[in-house]
Amino acid sequence: MAGVPIEVQRLTKRYRGVTAVEELSFSVPPGQITGFLGPNGAGKTTTLRMILGLVQPTSGAVAIGGHRYRELAAPNAVVGAALDGAYAHPGHSARSHLRVHCALAGYPACRVDEVLAQLEMTEYADRRYRTYSTGMRQRLNLATALLGDPQVLLLDEPVNGLDPQGIAWLRRFLRDFADQGRTVLISSHLLAEVQQSVDRAVVIHRGRLLASGTLAELDPTRTGLESVFLNLTTEVLTTEAAR
Numbered sequence: 645m646a647g648v649p650i651e652v653q654r655l656t657k658r659y660r661g662v663t664a665v666e667e668l669s670f671s672v673p674p675g676q677i678t679g680f681l682g683p684n685g686a687g688k689t690t691t692l693r694m695i696l697g698l699v700q701p702t703s704g705a706v707a708i709g710g711h712r713y714r715e716l717a718a719p720n721a722v723v724g725a726a727l728d729g730a731y732a733h734p735g736h737s738a739r740s741h742l743r744v745h746c747a748l749a750g751y752p753a754c755r756v757d758e759v760l761a762q763l764e765m766t767e768y769a770d771r772r773y774r775t776y777s778t779g780m781r782q783r784l785n786l787a788t789a790l791l792g793d794p795q796v797l798l799l800d801e802p803v804n805g806l807d808p809q810g811i812a813w814l815r816r817f818l819r820d821f822a823d824q825g826r827t828v829l830i831s832s833h834l835l836a837e838v839q840q841s842v843d844r845a846v847v848i849h850r851g852r853l854l855a856s857g858t859l860a861e862l863d864p865t866r867t868g869l870e871s872v873f874l875n876l877t878t879e880v881l882t883t884e885a886a887r
């Protein structure tokens with residue numbers, strides 16, 4: 645299958661009294677890792693949920709390979725997602741959790757062993773979830789997202805709670821995934837950490853786009869995305885104050 649890009653087109657989401665996302669547009673190309681960055685409350689999770697059709701936008705649209713999520717014939721085989729807060733039954737093992745998800749989605753049962761091996765989880769696959777470290781739990785979320793062998797991977801804050809080894813492992817995994825021509829979008833509020841893992845970034849603040857592009861475009865002097873972000877937000881605040 646040719647690469648599957650994501651196009652976010654003027655997305656807006658308003659809750660009663662709160663504008664979570666406003667007129668947000670950006671592209672996520674295949675074959676690369678795109679960071680979706682911004683501080684807590686910037687609107688990252690709401691946007692990811694709108695991409696997945698879990699939250700209805702107030703206005704705007706998302707195209708995944710040219711289609712809306714709900715128009716995809718086999719959405720889980722196109723887009724795999726691990727949103728923050730996903731969890732398994734504490735008494736289940738990774739293997740039984742994956743078997744249930746595999747059966748529910750109608751994937752061949754062999755996907756469970758394939759994904760466990762792919763994510764190097766075989767060693768603890770039969771232990772109960774309640775005994776898992778944060779890193780193991782994150783990895784199970786990722787494994788669940790991969791069951792349908794998707795072309796697109798959306799991960800909400802995948803670096804949270806990982807130790808340096810876990811971050812390095814995830815970085816290698818995502819690079820390999822993107823090198824196969826697949827699409828990766830990972831959200832994070834840890835700009836400096838994620839900078840080392842991504843090819844491009846979409847930076848948002850208060851639901852609005854601050855900047856998007858390759859790392860070279862966003863940070864030509866290599867001062868780091870954190871200072872780029874601080875400069876951009878200072879500009880926004882100064883402009884707002886001058887109005």
Ligand SMILES: Nc1ncnc2c1ncn2[C@@H]1O[C@H](COP(=O)(O)OP(=O)(O)OP(=O)(O)O)[C@@H](O)[C@H]1O
Pocket residue numbers: 659660662663664682683684685686687688689690691833
């Ligand atoms: N269901 C909801 N009802 C009302 N407000 C909401 C709802 N969901 C999100 N919000 C608000 O929308 C804004 C954006 O939240 P969102 O969770 O998308 O941000 P985020 O960038 O993912 O932040 P975090 O990293 O803290 O999860 C916040 O002000 C949040 O309180």
